[in-house]
Amino acid sequence: MSAAMSMTMPTPELLFDEPMSLHTSWRVGGSADQFFRPTSVEALRDYLRDLPEDTSLHWVGLGSNLLVRDGGIRGAVICTLKLPAATERLDASRVAVGAGVPCTVFARQCVRWQLGPAAFFAGIPGTIGGALVMNAGAFGGETWERVETVETVDRSGARHTRSPDDYEIGYRSVVGPAQEWFLGATFAFDDDPAADMADIKAMLKKRGYSQPIGKLSCGSVFRNPPGQFAAELIEAAGLKGTERGDAVVSDKHANFILNRGSATAADIESLIEEVRDRVVEHSGTALQLEVRIIGETQGRSGE
Numbered sequence: 001m002s003a004a005m006s007m008t009m010p011t012p013e014l015l016f017d018e019p020m021s022l023h024t025s026w027r028v029g030g031s032a033d034q035f036f037r038p039t040s041v042e043a044l045r046d047y048l049r050d051l052p053e054d055t056s057l058h059w060v061g062l063g064s065n066l067l068v069r070d071g072g073i074r075g076a077v078i079c080t081l082k083l084p085a086a087t088e089r090l091d092a093s094r095v096a097v098g099a100g101v102p103c104t105v106f107a108r109q110c111v112r113w114q115l116g117p118a119a120f121f122a123g124i125p126g127t128i129g130g131a132l133v134m135n136a137g138a139f140g141g142e143t144w145e146r147v148e149t150v151e152t153v154d155r156s157g158a159r160h161t162r163s164p165d166d167y168e169i170g171y172r173s174v175v176g177p178a179q180e181w182f183l184g185a186t187f188a189f190d191d192d193p194a195a196d197m198a199d200i201k202a203m204l205k206k207r208g209y210s211q212p213i214g215k216l217s218c219g220s221v222f223r224n225p226p227g228q229f230a231a232e233l234i235e236a237a238g239l240k241g242t243e244r245g246d247a248v249v250s251d252k253h254a255n256f257i258l259n260r261g262s263a264t265a266a267d268i269e270s271l272i273e274e275v276r277d278r279v280v281e282h283s284g285t286a287l288q289l290e291v292r293i294i295g296e297t298q299g300r301s302g303e
């Protein structure tokens with residue numbers, strides 16, 4: 001690399017004891033021992049190569065589907081948000097995008113390119129990497145419906161190009177090669193010359209009527225059981241408004257748990273458990289988590 005290039009390249013950040021509450025949409029969670037925010041894929045690969053094998057590794061995008069416990073994370077967290085935010089049109093219908101790109105940014109760019117079927121990404125407040133892990137969906141669209149290829153990196157820093165056939169893809173569920181993480185994807189969307197930003201605005205406005213948007217949450221806590229809606233089961237069990245500390249089941253959408261400001265991860269997790277138990281008692285349905293829970297409970301870690 002030339003001296004001129006290295007002067008303009010942003011420096012990757014390696015932080016120690018970084019509070020995960022700064023990186024999750026619930027704004028809770030203790031500190032990660034190491035928090036690495038690479039600014040290039042090469043820096044990421046170097047970091048992975050140097051990481052001792054026994055250091056546990058977690059990834060985070062926008063933290064919009066993640067509950068980090070109050071004792072934090074013993075090990076390393078890689079945050080994708082500063083990876084090069086490339087969104088490149090490959091041809092009339094195909095687009096390549098990096099894992100750290102926010103889905104909302106991606107949706108808007110695709111609509112500008114008149115690739116209207118990508119508009120649903122505007123409803124997902126996470127990154128492309130997070131959407132690939134979750135098979136995130138909104139407004140009738142789902143992430144993996146349009147994936148052509150994904151690029152991954154493994155623990156040794158090696159890169160792989162994979163196709164959807166390498167994954168078992170279901171509703172909010174994606175199972176693929178172990179110990180590989182997403183660097184990006186290519187998508188194919190049909191051309192839709194009628195697509196415009198007003199469609200996105202209208203979709204988001206409609207959603208604002210039924211969901212507590214703008215409050216501290218992780219979206220839907222539970223997956224919808226087949227043929228049922230988790231929110232309806234929670235509401236039917238009389239749980240709207242149920243509280244634990246400063247965590248509360250939303251009055252507007254019962255599958256959202258809100259942090260009113262000073263909730264801890266323990267408050268939220270204990271409320272999740274109460275909701276699950278009371279829904280089983282009331283309807284016999286065992287709800288499955290959509291939200292991912294990681295980290296140590298306080299006390300166990302000694303923090």
Ligand SMILES: Cc1cc2nc3c(=O)[nH]c(=O)nc-3n(C[C@H](O)[C@H](O)[C@H](O)COP(=O)(O)OP(=O)(O)OC[C@H]3O[C@@H](n4cnc5c(N)ncnc54)[C@H](O)[C@@H]3O)c2cc1C
Pocket residue numbers: 025058059060061062063064065066080099123124125126127128129130131132133134135136137138139180181182183213214217218219220292
């Ligand atoms: C208000 C609100 C509304 C929401 N609405 C929707 C909705 O309509 N539909 C929907 O599907 N979801 C919704 N969500 C949930 C969330 O936005 C999605 O699950 C999103 O895909 C998570 O992306 P993220 O970048 O925030 O992932 P994170 O929360 O940071 O991580 C989620 C999981 O993905 C892993 N991960 C992240 N990046 C990578 C990577 N590059 N490679 C490998 N693993 C990675 C993490 O380790 C973690 O296990 C909503 C959330 C909120 C707060």
